[in-house]
Amino acid sequence: AQSVTQLGSHVSVSEGALVLLRCNYSSSVPPYLFWYVQYPNQGLQLLLKYTTGATLVKGINGFEAEFKKSETSFHLTKPSAHMSDAAEYFCAVLYSSASKIIFGSGTRLSIRP
Amino acid sequence: NAGVMQNPRHLVRRRGQEARLRCSPMKGHSHVYWYRQLPEEGLKFMVYLQKENIIDESGMPKERFSAEFPKEGPSILRIQQVVRGDSAAYFCASSPSGMPNTGELFFGEGSRLTVL
Numbered sequence: 312a313q314s315v316t317q318l319g320s321h322v323s324v325s326e327g328a329l330v331l332l333r334c335n336y337s338s339s340v341p342p343y344l345f346w347y348v349q350y351p352n353q354g355l356q357l358l359l360k361y362t363t364g365a366t367l368v369k370g371i372n373g374f375e376a377e378f379k380k381s382e383t384s385f386h387l388t389k390p391s392a393h394m395s396d397a398a399e400y401f402c403a404v405l406y407s408s409a410s411k412i413i414f415g416s417g418t419r420l421s422i423r424p
Numbered sequence: 425n426a427g428v429m430q431n432p433r434h435l436v437r438r439r440g441q442e443a444r445l446r447c448s449p450m451k452g453h454s455h456v457y458w459y460r461q462l463p464e465e466g467l468k469f470m471v472y473l474q475k476e477n478i479i480d481e482s483g484m485p486k487e488r489f490s491a492e493f494p495k496e497g498p499s500i501l502r503i504q505q506v507v508r509g510d511s512a513a514y515f516c517a518s519s520p521s522g523m524p525n526t527g528e529l530f531f532g533e534g535s536r537l538t539v540l
Binding site for chain 2: 320345347352353354355356357360401410411412413414415416417
């Protein structure tokens with residue numbers, strides 16, 4: 312079955328440290344890939360997406376993600392965490408034959424002062 | 425505000441009552457998706473609608489749940505005879521065209537249903 316897996320339901324980093332949130336998908340055919348962010352009591356907001364072309368994708372708020380076909384991964388990174396980055400992050404996939412985006416279970420990012 | 429509008433933001437119902445959640449998509453968007461988020465879980469797809477048509481309802485529970493997106497007015501997610509397990513945040517999202525053409529969803533702020 313087509314799915315997306317986020318490793319680690321909760322990640323905590325210090326302010327200024329590297330942020331790395333992991334995402335793997337299950338498909339031999341590369342899907343469209345997304346990262347969304349959800350702040351408390353709000354809806355989801357698109358951070359970045361990969362469809363075709365350059366495998367390193369830059370998004371808002373200094374985040375970026377790299378599509379690695381050989382690893383079926385789309386990990387999200389940010390060089391230096393800020394307190395305002397504390398939120399829940401969802402990796403999502405859209406397969407070309409599908410009519411809907413499938414979301415991972417989410418990773419809650421906490422930032423330590 | 426040209427974003428996706430959901431109402432009510434919070435809804436409290438007693439077991440056995442009906443819940444109606446409304447969603448107005450972004451201007452110019454004719455595709456609506458409903459997702460459910462249970463506490464401490466990710467978003468689960470429920471249903472995908474275009475105007476007057478249900479395109480994909482593979483995530484909808486077989487009983488008590490229904491959705492519509494009429495020619496005029498908002499999309500409505502209806503839950504009949506609610507049970508405590510229906511307590512969740514229900515998110516609506518819209519897109520200007522169907523998947524996979526655009527690949528991006530625009531989300532509302534959600535409707536949080538609490539069943540007592």
